[in-house]
Amino acid sequence: MRILTKEESQYIDRMAPEKYGIPLGYLMENAGSDVAQVLANHYKGAKSILFLSGNGNNGADGLVAARHLMELEIPVCIYLFGESQKGSQLFKEQLHMVKQLGIAIYTSLDDIPWHTIWAVVEGLIGTGMKGELRFQMKEVIEIVQSQCELYSISKWSIDIPAGVNANTGEVSHSSFKADYTITFGATKQGVCLYPGKEYAGHVIVKPLGIPFEKVLQNYQAYHNTWGLDIRLIETLLRPRSAIAHKGRNGHTLVIGGSNGMIGAPLMAGEASVHSGAGKTTVAVPDDCLRTLQNKVMPEVMTASFRSVSDIMDLVKDKSVLALGPGLGRREETAQIVLEFLATYDGPIVLDADAFYALGDMANGETNGVLQSRSHPAIMTPHLGEFSRLTGRSILDIQKNYVQSARDFAIAQHVVLVLKGIPSLVALPNGTIYINMAGNSGMGTGGMGDVLTGMISAFVAQGYEVNEAALIGTFLHSYTADRLGTKKLWGYTPSDVSVRIGSVISELLSPSLNV
Ligand SMILES: NC(=O)C1=CN([C@@H]2O[C@H](COP(=O)(O)OP(=O)(O)OC[C@H]3O[C@@H](n4cnc5c(N)ncnc54)[C@H](OP(=O)(O)O)[C@@H]3O)[C@@H](O)[C@H]2O)[C@@H](O)CC1
Ligand SMILES: [K+]
Incomplete structure (x- = not known):
């Protein structure tokens, strides 16, 4: 539209x-x-x-x-x-x-x-x-x-x-x-x-x-501004090949977590599984591994890291990396993120505390860190995080919402998923998609982690980063809307996560009443 x-x-x-x-x-x-x-x-x-x-x-x-x-x-x-x-x-x-x-x-x-x-x-x-x-x-x-x-x-x-x-x-x-x-x-x-x-x-x-x-x-x-709606998503979603195996469906690596913040990478990992990634690994700092293992669903593999070289080892055979959920804001963590970004050029979804490491991208030292990647990074900040990334007030961003997103995506050469009401997807060429789905029940902690997991899973399954950001953003809200017809609040990010597979199945095969 x-x-x-x-x-x-x-x-x-x-x-x-x-x-x-x-x-x-x-x-x-x-x-x-x-x-x-x-x-x-x-x-x-x-x-x-x-x-x-x-x-x-x-x-x-x-x-x-x-x-x-x-x-x-x-x-x-x-x-x-x-x-x-x-x-x-x-x-x-x-x-x-x-x-x-x-x-x-x-x-x-x-x-x-x-x-x-x-x-x-x-x-x-x-x-x-x-x-x-x-x-x-x-x-x-x-x-x-x-x-x-x-x-x-x-x-x-x-x-x-x-x-x-x-x-x-x-x-x-x-x-x-x-x-x-x-x-x-x-x-x-x-x-x-x-x-x-x-x-x-x-x-x-x-x-x-x-x-x-x-x-x-x-x-x-x-x-060039478009509505992000069901008709667009139907043109982007592809049925899976009948002979697709877990290797073909890609492997998501989620790097995140810190003491007291294990839920974030866990939800991102589980959403990746529900969104169809062939395999999903969640890696957390060494001292958080035991907590993660006690909580996570069995389909998610677990790992831990201590340094940048550990992360480099972990990411070697992965299709996409989701970096940031629950990672924490310690100075040494921020250093790990920056060092890693300077060396790794594969598909990446940046979320939450990864932004803390990037600081004010317009004026700070990190301006340019993401610009020359062969796969533009996908960034999924909410308005507060975007305010920090741009060094501008939330009010100022809201006044020029679409243009602010467009300017940032062009300047940093990233796919920006700006989580506001409504959410926007801004492509590196300046094209904007305004999300037509979503409801007030989505404003709960953890919803963003699920989104990160979903988008990562679509990258893992072979979608271009632009497509994955569009599909993930829309389906996340659309699934929440389906839940919202029964109750407008009180549903959880995990409720959205477990429902994604059924919603995708319905879209690909409307006769399926799952
Ligand atoms: N896109 C297309 O191809 C097509 C467009 N089409 C139609 O044309 C419409 C645009 O028409 P438009 O350009 O004549 O302007 P319009 O909205 O009628 O307003 C002008 C009047 O408002 C006044 N006014 C101004 N500010 C004001 C204020 N703050 N508070 C109060 N008054 C204020 C202004 O007064 P003035 O400043 O002159 O004193 C003037 O009297 C468009 O919306 C669509 O419906 C269709 O015909 C199909 C083809
Ligand atoms: K009118």
């Missing part, structure tokens, strides 16, 4: 007429007619649908929809916001048409017969929003929302809810909170990120009427 930024949408807007001779009015006619079709299918025999129309092209989309609904004999009316004579050219043209057709138009909210309205469709403002919502628009939205609540009227937005920043998902105070958003061509980035995502409700994507990917090929600042 393609995701567009505000600038990309506006570029399409400009280029359609300029380069391809496709008047914007054509695209608007498609957009408006699609909005009408969706509403007509939803509200057969509706009393009345009210369009809130700003004086830009977002409002004009709504006016087109109102005209189409009139043809379908669905009663419509319009509330006009702002000065019509100052509106866009297309808005003025569409307004003239609906006036000629005699559609009821209100300029005061007090005059609207609210008891007759079944749905409000907000076209106050779309991708043209600059800064914070202005006061007058906020007032209108507040009154409309309270009327919707009073009369149980459902709320729709055109393209993006008024007040939601189309890029960052930040919302102005009094933004329009829709039940549904109908958008064109592709979802806007701002409704895939929080809090914008909550304001958009269910997003419906309709065609734009121009192959926009072709148009964007010439756009210098084109960012």
Whole structure:
């Protein structure tokens, strides 16, 4: 699923007429007619649908929809916001048409017969929003929302809810909170990120009427952002060969653990087993080995290390290394991690305390440690860890969430799995995937260790690091969502871990009801 930024949408807007001779009015006619079709299918025999129309092209989309609904004999009316004579050219043209057709138009909210309205469709403002919502628009939205609540009227937005920043998902105070958003061509980035995502409700994507990917090929600042969803994963997952044996399915090595932190490498190791790695070994510092052996499931092999050369020996015959879970933050451990990274060039997933060793990568001595690897390292920091790696505050990262992830992945040449809400996967070429799965029940200690084990297992099984990060990240959340349908909290990382195999089996063979 393609995701567009505000600038990309506006570029399409400009280029359609300029380069391809496709008047914007054509695209608007498609957009408006699609909005009408969706509403007509939803509200057969509706009393009345009210369009809130700003004086830009977002409002004009709504006016087109109102005209189409009139043809379908669905009663419509319009509330006009702002000065019509100052509106866009297309808005003025569409307004003239609906006036000629005699559609009821209100300029005061007090005059609207609210008891007759079944749905409000907000076209106050779309991708043209600059800064914070202005006061007058906020007032209108507040009154409309309270009327919707009073009369149980459902709320729709055109393209993006008024007040939601189309890029960052930040919302102005009094933004329009829709039940549904109908958008064109592709979802806007701002409704895939929080809090914008909550304001958009269910997003419906309709065609734009121009192959926009072709148009964007010439756009210098084109960012290439995708939704990480089930359809993408179905294209990436490959059935196992019937003759695959444990040797073919790879061997994961997890290096982690410290006194009191044995659970982390243990969960990573067990998740690797459940995700299908042929073999899994968990290695911990010498003095933790006995504790590990007493706790770990029998399918996981165990080992221990004291020095970098021990780790080098252990990793020799392994397909992938997961480094960091529960490793601890002692200075000598950090030294081992750095020394090891300087010598080992194989596939690696870095997590948790491995980041402590790397410190501030933008300004510190470790800048460049990961850049020239033949397999880009996969890094799975949460926001706190990412803040430390980048030397920037969490607030600053959240404000520029997607761009921060993209910049880091490009600069360090890594596959970054940024564990936020939602999680992002940023590839070394700057392509971003926004995770569409996940739920609030996932915020428990150990969930990240399971993710590390899952991603490592997919690398072990022969997936490229990019693919493994995408598959692991999505399936981790998707499996949690499946659990979340029964209970939204109280399920454990291990519950997710043991369920992964069944979920993959279902995806590969939908007829299997495991
Ligand atoms: N992508 C495409 O190809 C297609 C795009 N299409 C549609 O076009 C839409 C974009 O239309 P757009 O560019 O005309 O801007 P739009 O969202 O209507 O806003 C402009 C109005 O908002 C006002 N305003 C600005 N900031 C404000 C604030 N903070 N608070 C309050 N008001 C504020 C601004 O006022 P001004 O600054 O001029 O005083 C002006 O009046 C897009 O979302 C989609 O629906 C479709 O037709 C299909 C093809
Ligand atoms: K809107």
